[in-house]
Amino acid sequence: xxxxxxxVNSAEDLKNFSVGDEVKIEGxxxxxxxxxxxxxxxxxxxxxxxxxxxxxxxxxxTPRPEGAVFGSCGPTTSGRMDIYTPALYKKGLAATIGKxxxxxxxxxxxxxxxxxxxxxxxGCGALYSSTVKSAEIIGFKELGPxxxxxxxxxxxxxxxxxxxxxxxxxxx
Amino acid sequence: MQKSIRTKKLKKVKKIIAGEVINAVTVLPEELVxxxxxxxxxxxxxxxxxxxxxxxxxxxxxxxxxxxxxQDTGIFEIWVELGSRSILKDININExxxxxxxxxxxxxxxxxxxxxxxxxVIHIQSSGKKNSTITITPRGFGSENxxxxxxxxxxxxxxxxxxxxxxxxxxxxxxPCPPYLIxxxxxxxxxxxxxxxxxxLTEIDFKFSGREKDxxxxxxxxxxxxxxxxxxxxxxxxKIKETPSHIAGKALGVHIGCWCNRVRRFNLEDA
Numbered sequence: 001x002x003x004x005x006x007x008v009n010s011a012e013d014l015k016n017f018s019v020g021d022e023v024k025i026e027g028x029x030x031x032x033x034x035x036x037x038x039x040x041x042x043x044x045x046x047x048x049x050x051x052x053x054x055x056x057x058x059x060x061x062t063p064r065p066e067g068a069v070f071g072s073c074g075p076t077t078s079g080r081m082d083i084y085t086p087a088l089y090k091k092g093l094a095a096t097i098g099k100x101x102x103x104x105x106x107x108x109x110x111x112x113x114x115x116x117x118x119x120x121x122x123g124c125g126a127l128y129s130s131t132v133k134s135a136e137i138i139g140f141k142e143l144g145p146x147x148x149x150x151x152x153x154x155x156x157x158x159x160x161x162x163x164x165x166x167x168x169x170x171x172x
Numbered sequence: 173m174q175k176s177i178r179t180k181k182l183k184k185v186k187k188i189i190a191g192e193v194i195n196a197v198t199v200l201p202e203e204l205v206x207x208x209x210x211x212x213x214x215x216x217x218x219x220x221x222x223x224x225x226x227x228x229x230x231x232x233x234x235x236x237x238x239x240x241x242x243q244d245t246g247i248f249e250i251w252v253e254l255g256s257r258s259i260l261k262d263i264n265i266n267e268x269x270x271x272x273x274x275x276x277x278x279x280x281x282x283x284x285x286x287x288x289x290x291x292x293v294i295h296i297q298s299s300g301k302k303n304s305t306i307t308i309t310p311r312g313f314g315s316e317n318x319x320x321x322x323x324x325x326x327x328x329x330x331x332x333x334x335x336x337x338x339x340x341x342x343x344x345x346x347x348p349c350p351p352y353l354i355x356x357x358x359x360x361x362x363x364x365x366x367x368x369x370x371x372x373l374t375e376i377d378f379k380f381s382g383r384e385k386d387x388x389x390x391x392x393x394x395x396x397x398x399x400x401x402x403x404x405x406x407x408x409x410x411k412i413k414e415t416p417s418h419i420a421g422k423a424l425g426v427h428i429g430c431w432c433n434r435v436r437r438f439n440l441e442d443a
Contacts, residue, residue, distance in 0.1 A: 020401075022219055062240050062283040071281070072240040077314050077347050099314070100347040100400055121226050121399050122314060122349035123432035125243040126234035145243075145283050157226060159219060159401055169401055170346065 004118075007053040008094045011114035017160050019167030023118065025156035029055040029097065031149040033076055036140055037084040048139025048148050052092035055118075058099075060145035062125070070132040070151070072125030075099040078117070082106050089113040097158060101170035111166035119161035119169065131156040181259055185440065186272045189306065193248065193276025196308045196436035197240045200231050204353075204408070204433060207378055211351065211398075211405045220403035224351075227398070227431060238280075242432050245282040246310035248273050248292035249370060253299035253306070258440065260304065269294050285313075295367065304440040307374050312430065315348035320426040321366050328422050330383055333358070338390045340426050341407075346400025349430035351408045354391065357425035359415040369425030372411040374435045384410040398431075 006027040008014060017023065030049055039045040058078055062071035078098030085096060086109035094115055099122040110117055120128065131153045139148040161169045208227055215221035234241040250269055254260060260268060273292045276282070284290070299305055320340045324333070337356060353376050357368025380388060387410045397403025408431065417423065 020219065022222060060243060060283065060285075062243050062245060063281040065237070065239055065281050068237070068239065071283075072234075072243040072245075074243050076244070077317075079347060099349070101345055119399065119401060121223055121230075123242045123312075123430050124226055124230040126237065126239045126241055127226055127230040129239055130233055145285065157222075159223075159399070161401075172395065172402065 006055040006095065009053070011094070011164070014094065014114060014116045014164045017116060017163055019160050019163045019169050021160040023158055023160060025055070025097070025118070025158060026154055027152070029057045029151050029153055029156070030138075031057050031059045031061070031073075031147075031151065033058050033060050033146050034080055035143050035146045036148055037081050041084050041087070045140070049150065051088055053094050055095035055097060056088070056093060057097040057151070061149070062145070064135075068129070070129050070135045073128045073132065074125035075120035075122060078102055085109065089115045102162060107162055107166055107168050110162050110164065114164045116160060116164055117162035118158040120156075120158045128156065178259075182263070182268070185259060186268065186275060188440070189269065189272035190276035190279060192306070192308055192436050192438055193273055194238070194280035196248075196434050197242075197245045197280065197282060197310050198234050198238050199436075200241060200432065201435055203378060205231055207408050208351075208431065211408065214404055216397065216403040216405075219401065220398050220405060223399040223401060224405060240280075240282060241434065242312055243283060244285060244312035244314060246312040246316070247286065248290070249295075249309050249311050250292050251295045251297070251307040251371065251374070253297055253304060255299045255302045255304040255441065257302045258304040260440075265296055266294050303442070306438055306440055308436040309370070309374050310434050311370070312432075315428055315430040318344040318348045318428045319366065319369070321362055322424040322426070323362060324422040324424055326417060326419055326422050333424060334387055334390060336424065337387060337426055338394070341391050341428055342394055344428050346396040348428045349432065350396045350400050351398055351405045351431045352391070353408055353429040353431070353433040354387065354410045355427035355429060356387075356410065356412040357414075358412065358422065359417040360423060362423050364415065365423035365425035367425070368413040368415065369427040372413040373427050373429045373433060374437070375413070376409040376411045376433070378409050380410065381412070384412055
């Protein structure tokens, strides 16, 4: 199985991954979902990290259980973020991680800017929690489960949903 | 019963319900887990098999660490089938169950997913027996968002109904976390058809009627596959619940449940 490290060194790194590839994600990823996308798009807030070369994980975790590193943290439905996503790839975002299909404009943006979309397994919050090695809130703490977390992950499983040449697993 | 004994007993009952709220989000029903295991050999590809294996591993980790199966611990929908001798008979049940859910939420560190304090949806009915049965199902919104209500012509055939349901699942396009479990409610009013469809999800026993088998086979033809990534394991089960319809219409409620169909049912007096 291939390993995909974040942040990427350059968009070139992503060209080795094709639609349908099973991958293990290693390194740093950042959580964000509905509210943060809306606030940043409206210009009411700034992203608390540099999007360039990084990966966004659509996730709102449960609170951290006592003695654990992180709470249950599976992917949420990516489609709700579609209207905001092309602008983020344009800014150099390397990857989004979520579940379910994306709109054609997201597929086009991924192809145009050389990004990738990774499909994680919905309903597997406990499994993904076990891949988190460390977690810290870096912004939007007041939004509770919608806060932005910086996660260090190891062996985080996913499948390439949309690759940098525009291949799309959800085209059926 | 003396007032102080009664208060103590109610406190204990509340604690039991709160515990079951936590169990509901951390432990998947055994027969559903077995059904996922059975599907492994029918997977269309190594990837689909790995997705299913990840789901099974998720269930193991969740139960072992008592951590939610899914981060969306949902809105709790609860049926209280009240027995004639239940301790809950003379109290404000809605208030009591709401408090129990909030206690479970706090103790289990469930996600604050609502725009206010956790507010369960509670249905109270008579069990017709001495004892009470409580059914808890946390409804996550990855699947809840794809629920549908159709008000059909009273002469609508089952083939028509089947096509509408299959169309709803096709439109959901893998978003509600397949392999799906599908709950169908037919008849009554608009609200009862929808309620029946979610109740159906709590009663899936993997013993299917002819019509349920027919639906299951049509939905599996959509090839959404486990995780929505394409494949053969699109739907694990279908349950239809029906009540008489009005002569001028037929209400159809459709609930597309995710693979992680969390249901907890228990007899309150035995608990």
